[in-house]
Amino acid sequence: MKLKKNIPLIDQHDKYGFWGGKFGGSYIPETLKKPVEDLTKTFEKLRKDKKFIKKRDFYFKNYIGSPTSFIKLENLSNHLGGAQIWAKVVSEANGGAHKIYNATVHALICKAMGKKYIVGDTGAGYAGKMLSMAAKKFGLKCKIFMGAKDIKRQKPNCDAMKKNGAEIVPVYSGSQTLVDAVSECMRYWVSNCDNTHMCVGSTVGPNIFVKICGWSTAQISRELKAQLKKEFKKIPKKIKLINCVGGGSSAYGFWSEFIDFNKKQIELIGVEAGGPKKSKLHAAPLSKNAKIGILHGAASYVCQNNEGQIHETESISAGLDYPGVSPIHCFLKDTKRARYTFATDEEALNAYKLIKKYEKLNPSLEPSHAFAEVIKIAPGLSKDTICIVNSCGDAKKDRDILKKRLGKY
Amino acid sequence: MNSSSINLAFKIAQNENRPALLTYTVAGDNNKKKSLEILKSISKYADICELGFPHNTPIADGGQIQTSAYRAIKNGIKINDVFSIVSQFKKLKKSKPIILMGYYNLIYQYNENKFLNKCKKSKVDGLIVVDLPFPENKKFASKCKRKNISFIQLISPTTSKSRLKQIIKSSHEMIYYISMLSTTGGKLKVSPRKILREYSKIKKQNKSKNVVIGFGITEKNINSLKKADGLVVGSAICKEITNSIKKRQNAVTNVINVVKRLKKKIT
Numbered sequence: 001m002k003l004k005k006n007i008p009l010i011d012q013h014d015k016y017g018f019w020g021g022k023f024g025g026s027y028i029p030e031t032l033k034k035p036v037e038d039l040t041k042t043f044e045k046l047r048k049d050k051k052f053i054k055k056r057d058f059y060f061k062n063y064i065g066s067p068t069s070f071i072k073l074e075n076l077s078n079h080l081g082g083a084q085i086w087a088k089v090v091s092e093a094n095g096g097a098h099k100i101y102n103a104t105v106h107a108l109i110c111k112a113m114g115k116k117y118i119v120g121d122t123g124a125g126y127a128g129k130m131l132s133m134a135a136k137k138f139g140l141k142c143k144i145f146m147g148a149k150d151i152k153r154q155k156p157n158c159d160a161m162k163k164n165g166a167e168i169v170p171v172y173s174g175s176q177t178l179v180d181a182v183s184e185c186m187r188y189w190v191s192n193c194d195n196t197h198m199c200v201g202s203t204v205g206p207n208i209f210v211k212i213c214g215w216s217t218a219q220i221s222r223e224l225k226a227q228l229k230k231e232f233k234k235i236p237k238k239i240k241l242i243n244c245v246g247g248g249s250s251a252y253g254f255w256s257e258f259i260d261f262n263k264k265q266i267e268l269i270g271v272e273a274g275g276p277k278k279s280k281l282h283a284a285p286l287s288k289n290a291k292i293g294i295l296h297g298a299a300s301y302v303c304q305n306n307e308g309q310i311h312e313t314e315s316i317s318a319g320l321d322y323p324g325v326s327p328i329h330c331f332l333k334d335t336k337r338a339r340y341t342f343a344t345d346e347e348a349l350n351a352y353k354l355i356k357k358y359e360k361l362n363p364s365l366e367p368s369h370a371f372a373e374v375i376k377i378a379p380g381l382s383k384d385t386i387c388i389v390n391s392c393g394d395a396k397k398d399r400d401i402l403k404k405r406l407g408k409y
Numbered sequence: 410m411n412s413s414s415i416n417l418a419f420k421i422a423q424n425e426n427r428p429a430l431l432t433y434t435v436a437g438d439n440n441k442k443k444s445l446e447i448l449k450s451i452s453k454y455a456d457i458c459e460l461g462f463p464h465n466t467p468i469a470d471g472g473q474i475q476t477s478a479y480r481a482i483k484n485g486i487k488i489n490d491v492f493s494i495v496s497q498f499k500k501l502k503k504s505k506p507i508i509l510m511g512y513y514n515l516i517y518q519y520n521e522n523k524f525l526n527k528c529k530k531s532k533v534d535g536l537i538v539v540d541l542p543f544p545e546n547k548k549f550a551s552k553c554k555r556k557n558i559s560f561i562q563l564i565s566p567t568t569s570k571s572r573l574k575q576i577i578k579s580s581h582e583m584i585y586y587i588s589m590l591s592t593t594g595g596k597l598k599v600s601p602r603k604i605l606r607e608y609s610k611i612k613k614q615n616k617s618k619n620v621v622i623g624f625g626i627t628e629k630n631i632n633s634l635k636k637a638d639g640l641v642v643g644s645a646i647c648k649e650i651t652n653s654i655k656k657r658q659n660a661v662t663n664v665i666n667v668v669k670r671l672k673k674k675i676t
């Protein structure tokens with residue numbers, strides 16, 4: 001298994017859609033073959049279409065607000081000693097998280113395909129909120145599938161979805177979290193694929209959804225590359241790019257421009273949700289060595305039992321609370337290009353507290369997992385090491401959880 | 410045509426001038442013993458029995474079958490139990506075809522070859538794998554063929570013409586036509602006439618294939634689809650089990666009655 005150079009990772013799959021021969025694919029019911037094929041053709045055409053790219057860039061700039069800023073966390077760096085800590089503040093993007101890139105592109109594709117209805121899944125509520133925003137902006141009717149447990153714990157984002165005119169469909173099956181929302185959304189698409197477009201909220205699902213999402217979030221690393229050159233004159237010699245990983249869309253977007261670099265120069269570190277310290281449950285299929293399985297139309301490392309039943313997961317962060325992970329991250333793991341680890345609920349909360357104490361930054365619980373890792377490693381690193389964390393979400397949505405766990409927000 | 414028990418079952422129905430009746434129940438619903446009992450009793454009226462091996466993340470099943478699957482898993486069903494249900498059934502009803510139906514991850518975790526060996530040993534006649542479509546299924550289908558297990562492919566209203574031809578060409582003795590864009594158990598939202606028109610397109614390609622129609626079939630509409638080689642009823646049966654449990658009634662008798670009535674409507 002080997003990575004190729006000069007080809008975007010999203011395109012390094014075989015004709016059946018597998019990365020590294022075994023991750024990804026399209027395990028879909030017959031009914032979805034045609035809509036997936038149509039979507040694949042449309043996307044491959046659009047991404048080569050200069051007018052479409054222009055349109056994308058226009059909305060990225062004027063609607064999403066690119067570029068998001070790249071800042072040094074001076075106080076935190078001084079406090080921890082060791083490496084310099086920087087953040088790419090992706091939460092500045094319209095709506096408060098990176099999910100807006102994928103949502104905007106899907107809305108544009110939906111329009112291009114002449115469909116009037118768009119549906120999507122959400123866990124933290126950001127993917128749903130952003131899709132509802134993009135749907136409103138482009139005049140589409142929007143339905144969001146969300147686990148009942150997540151509806152309760154991410155209320156601010158639900159309020160936003162409703163305000164944007166989207167219908168939230170609560171999902172009561174299984175663990176009532178993201179995994180169930182994605183299943184229900186796919187089922188809905190099976191029944192309505194003739195007039196409805198589906199957006200998958202991360203780099204997961206059948207091959208084409210991994211590609212569209214990765215292609216969209218890649219904007220983050222294009223910006224970062226330019227910002228690095230501007231800040232340091234050239235790409236520094238020792239960089240660590242630290243990102244939380246749920247499905248893996250923000251991590252891929254943060255890394256895509258840097259995958260071809262030597263890992264001694266640019267290390268890629270993915271941080272999964274380790275769950276509560278005292279619980280056996282987690283949402284860390286990569287770092288806790290789950291077996292390969294098929295979930296939501298793709299093969300990836302999946303938290304599951306011996307029989308292939310998908311395991312319940314547990315995490316304080318609704319956005320990371322998912323038993324599977326992107327096939328492209330499985331590929332990055334097996335080729336050893338990226339390193340994956342996890343942070344527990346408690347570590348993420350502590351990281352959040354520390355960030356709040358030292359910086360004017362309000363990272364949601366998902367990026368707080370990434371901050372937990374940088375807090376662990378920075379003190380042991382040299383001063384010329386540049387650790388960059390993707391602060392990919394704003395904590396407003398976590399208001400209730402933070403109040404409950406920390407006594408204040 | 411070969412003389413597989415699946416082919417024979419269709420032949421018998423054809424000689425009686427009616428479509429074959431295929432039932433779908435979930436193995437282990439609501440427990441191992443009961444589901445074997447249900448299977449045994451409905452097989453008096455059903456020509457072919459489909460038996461689902463339950464998965465907790467079924468992306469193509471509606472509420473009724475999901476409920477049955479969750480119930481079976483909760484009551485501890487394991488893949489090996491599914492095989493043992495089939496073995497026990499086959500000891501009593503040698504010639505009644507059993508088709509296992511489910512999602513690929515369970516086969517993948519069990520190991521394809523081991524799974525097929527187990528199928529062979531417990532006398533499974535056919536397999537439907539919901540999320541392993543053409544052409545990805547080619548290798549698996551030929552493995553099935555080598556073991557004399559029929560791999561049953563699905564065709565849907567969205568299947569393109571060229572794809573349809575390829576699927577039929579690569580199919581074994583039976584093909585499953587999905588009546589409409591829906592998960593299992595949806596309300597029939599397409600007219601039977603239109604469904605039969607699509608069905609004929611498949612038949613026209615190759616008359617020797619047994620084509621069954623499924624999804625959305627109930628006591629109410631089964632009569633209007635009688636022209637097909639076979640008709641599959643699943644959710645309506647799963648729903649009866651759920652209702653029986655709710656009402657604390659005997660699921661076995663209630664389900665037999667449903668299947669009896671279904672059979673009567675097409676005879």
Ligand SMILES: Cc1ncc(COP(=O)(O)O)c(C=O)c1O
Pocket residue numbers: 097098099123124125126127201202203244245246247248249250251318319320364366367392393394
């Ligand atoms: C702010 C934020 N970060 C991260 C994630 C995790 O998803 P991904 O790994 O696709 O970026 C989510 C998902 O909802 C999120 O809202």
